[in-house]
Amino acid sequence: MPGLVTYIARRLIAYLLTVMIAITANFFIPRLIPGDPISALIDQMAQHGEVVSGGAEIVAAYKEQFGLNGTWMEQYFRYLWSLLRGDLGPSIMAFPTTVQELLVTALPWTMGLLLVATVISWVLGNLLGAMVGWRRDSKVNSALVVVSLSLNQIPYYFVALLLVFFFSYNLSIFPSSGGFSLIGGRPEGMRMVWDILYHATLPALSIVISSVGFWVITMRSMILSTLGEDYILLAEAKGLKRQVILNKYALRNALLPQVAAFGIALGFVMNGSILTETIFNYPGLGALLLSAIGNLDYNLLQGILLLTILSVLTANLILEILYPFIDPRISHGGD
Amino acid sequence: MTELALKVEDLKVWYWTDRGPVKAVDGIDLEVKKGERFGIVGESGCGKSTTAMTLLRLIKPPGSVEQGRILLDGDNLLDLNDEQMRSVRWSRISLIPQGSMNSLNPVVKIGSQITDAVTAHGDSVARAEAKAKIIEMLGMVGLPARVYNMYPHELSGGMKQRVCIAMAIILQPQVIIADEPTSALDVVVQRVVTQTLIKVQERLGAALVIIGHDMGLLAQLVDRLAVMYAGKVAEVSPAEDIYKDPLHPYTQLLIGSVPSVKEKKPLEGIPGLPPTLLAPPPGCIFHPRCPHATERCRAEVPQYREVRPGRMVACHLYE
Ligand SMILES: Nc1ncnc2c1ncn2[C@@H]1O[C@H](COP(=O)(O)OP(=O)(O)OP(=O)(O)O)[C@@H](O)[C@H]1O
Ligand code: SF4
Numbered sequence: 245m246p247g248l249v250t251y252i253a254r255r256l257i258a259y260l261l262t263v264m265i266a267i268t269a270n271f272f273i274p275r276l277i278p279g280d281p282i283s284a285l286i287d288q289m290a291q292h293g294e295v296v297s298g299g300a301e302i303v304a305a306y307k308e309q310f311g312l313n314g315t316w317m318e319q320y321f322r323y324l325w326s327l328l329r330g331d332l333g334p335s336i337m338a339f340p341t342t343v344q345e346l347l348v349t350a351l352p353w354t355m356g357l358l359l360v361a362t363v364i365s366w367v368l369g370n371l372l373g374a375m376v377g378w379r380r381d382s383k384v385n386s387a388l389v390v391v392s393l394s395l396n397q398i399p400y401y402f403v404a405l406l407l408v409f410f411f412s413y414n415l416s417i418f419p420s421s422g423g424f425s426l427i428g429g430r431p432e433g434m435r436m437v438w439d440i441l442y443h444a445t446l447p448a449l450s451i452v453i454s455s456v457g458f459w460v461i462t463m464r465s466m467i468l469s470t471l472g473e474d475y476i477l478l479a480e481a482k483g484l485k486r487q488v489i490l491n492k493y494a495l496r497n498a499l500l501p502q503v504a505a506f507g508i509a510l511g512f513v514m515n516g517s518i519l520t521e522t523i524f525n526y527p528g529l530g531a532l533l534l535s536a537i538g539n540l541d542y543n544l545l546q547g548i549l550l551l552t553i554l555s556v557l558t559a560n561l562i563l564e565i566l567y568p569f570i571d572p573r574i575s576h577g578g579d
Numbered sequence: 580m581t582e583l584a585l586k587v588e589d590l591k592v593w594y595w596t597d598r599g600p601v602k603a604v605d606g607i608d609l610e611v612k613k614g615e616r617f618g619i620v621g622e623s624g625c626g627k628s629t630t631a632m633t634l635l636r637l638i639k640p641p642g643s644v645e646q647g648r649i650l651l652d653g654d655n656l657l658d659l660n661d662e663q664m665r666s667v668r669w670s671r672i673s674l675i676p677q678g679s680m681n682s683l684n685p686v687v688k689i690g691s692q693i694t695d696a697v698t699a700h701g702d703s704v705a706r707a708e709a710k711a712k713i714i715e716m717l718g719m720v721g722l723p724a725r726v727y728n729m730y731p732h733e734l735s736g737g738m739k740q741r742v743c744i745a746m747a748i749i750l751q752p753q754v755i756i757a758d759e760p761t762s763a764l765d766v767v768v769q770r771v772v773t774q775t776l777i778k779v780q781e782r783l784g785a786a787l788v789i790i791g792h793d794m795g796l797l798a799q800l801v802d803r804l805a806v807m808y809a810g811k812v813a814e815v816s817p818a819e820d821i822y823k824d825p826l827h828p829y830t831q832l833l834i835g836s837v838p839s840v841k842e843k844k845p846l847e848g849i850p851g852l853p854p855t856l857l858a859p860p861p862g863c864i865f866h867p868r869c870p871h872a873t874e875r876c877r878a879e880v881p882q883y884r885e886v887r888p889g890r891m892v893a894c895h896l897y898e
């Protein structure tokens with residue numbers, strides 16, 4: 245057990261260091277985008293016909309409001325200090341709404357859609373992959389392999405647009421955009437749950453369809469290479485039942501790299517959310533990120549990126565701590 | 580009941596490749612008596628492992644058993660259905676595999692892997708008693724009880740090999756096949772592990788088929804020795820006879836090529852290469868390398884027969 249404690253402590257220190265570096269990068273990178281948000285805001289207001297007088301004063305006032313006054317270094321330490329207090333600052337584009345409020349509204353949508361779809365895709369893909377690898381001679385399985393290989397090649401947006409085209413425009417079975425019904429008032433209770441699931445179906449389907457092929461193919465090849473191992477042959481020589489050989493000898497080994505790959509896939513959830521949420525006009529973090537970039541909303545940008553980085557790093561930390569429990573060769577004691 | 584533990588009749592096992600069948604085992608006959616130690620020796624690629632795998636019916640495509648019978652205590656294994664074969668495996672014939680280093684599941688504890696073998700064949704009583712039995716068997720091969728709770732990567736090569744031996748005897752089968760059981764170990768460990776294997780076999784009274792490529796080493800261990808060449812059996816003789824008086828020209832050359840410590844004979848080596856099993860030569864398969872080959876050898880396949888009491892040879896010289 246002392247091994248476990250030092251192992252976790254070590255991982256935690258590495259984790260905190262990475263977070264620190266990420267926060268720093270997170271602060272400076274948005275400021276490297278040309279232009280500044282206050283001028284953008286005032287331009288926008290002017291375009292909408294609002295009278296903007298005393299430009300310089302207003303800019304200065306706003307800058308103070310959003311913590312954009314002073315040198316970058318001063319801003320940086322102010323930023324760190326407010327982070328420590330859990331304050332991400334006000335959003336610039338949606339002032340006076342705070343960044344936290346925007347994140348809290350958007351996060352459940354992205355998590356609910358992307359995370360659930362990624363998990364479904366992983367589970368489904370690994371089940372199918374194990375099946376086609378285990379029973380190689382079946383015709384249905386060979387067909388499945390071809391389908392998976394093709395799916396893996398089709399770009400995501402193509403799948404998404406095809407789904408929208410058939411299921412919304414042609415057949416009108418599912419809505420083409422949005423996360424919930426806007427017309428006729430928002431439903432309550434179970435009706436609301438159904439409404440949300442109904443709206444999430446196409447986006448989720450698009451994610452599952454375009455990513456499941458990858459899991460089928462990788463799991464199939466893992467199973468195939470595992471089946472060639474000496475310990476499978478010996479398991480068969482021992483007269484074990486096929487089900488035991490599959491579950492305890494083949495699957496357990498073949499799944500290990502798949503679990504590690506899942507951790508990496510989690511890191512791409514945010515990437516995926518930008519495309520998905522844009523195509524389906526879905527109210528999540530990806531959509532929020534896009535408008536934050538468009539409006540040069542430093543605070544919001546920082547908030548979203550921070551959240552993304554934190555969730556990826558945390559997911560990996562959890563995986564690193566859990567991995568030795570499923571693979572005895574990686575011990576908690578060693579490095 | 581016969582006094583034979585295992586009888587192989589005219590067995591052919593071919594691997595079907597794009598270029599035609601590789602005749603890895605091409606009509607062999609073997610008889611292993613109950614409780615006997617029986618050796619199979621031959622160069623790499625002559626079909627030893629294929630033979631071993633076929634005895635447990637573990638040949639996978641592109642390999643296929645083309646003909647023959649494998650009688651285990653009188654029952655032809657090739658006639659059994661899959662479920663019958665499954666129950667024969669390990670309870671009546673077990674295997675110490677060639678690649679013992681990788682033969683243990685890396686993510687499952689040793690005890691659990693041996694228990695699986697018991698569970699697959701036993702009733703609930705056997706299962707309940709499994710742990711004590713497994714620890715006893717581990718002790719028998721010289722391993723401490725704590726190995727039960729260890730993972731393969733925590734063991735040395737020699738210890739893994741002992742685990743494989745303990746696993747092979749856990750159900751006390753009548754026949755144990757050991758395919759080059761020590762080839763991956765260093766010399767000192769090899770000797771110790773081999774001694775363990777012999778000791779255990781004697782305690783159990785099981786027939787042991789040991790496969791190897793070192794004729795000198797094998798001859799010291801076994802009662803009788805089969806010499807295989809290119810998918811066929813060249814000679815089967817009692818170990819001491821085969822060493823003093825090898826009959827088949829191939830056996831003679833093999834013994835000539837074993838470096839002897841006592842006599843300072845020059846190392847002879849066998850000229851030529853073993854034939855490709857895709858297109859074996861006609862007549863006697865050994866004739867391209869045989870110093871005694873005649874016209875008849877090039878045309879006619881020699882009969883495998885008993886040429887002297889207890890000595891089987893396939894060679895025209897003894898007809
Ligand atoms: N899956 C396969 N496909 C085609 N040929 C094969 C296959 N497996 C084995 N062979 C061939 O069958 C022949 C016998 O192989 P086998 O493994 O039985 O030899 P061996 O006597 O055990 O050799 P070694 O001493 O190297 O273990 C070899 O020529 C080999 O190339
Ligand atoms: S049959 Fe002929 S070629 Fe074959 S081993 Fe005997 S003498 Fe040599």
Ligand SMILES: [Mg+2]
Pocket residue numbers: 627628629677758
């Ligand atoms: Mg071999």
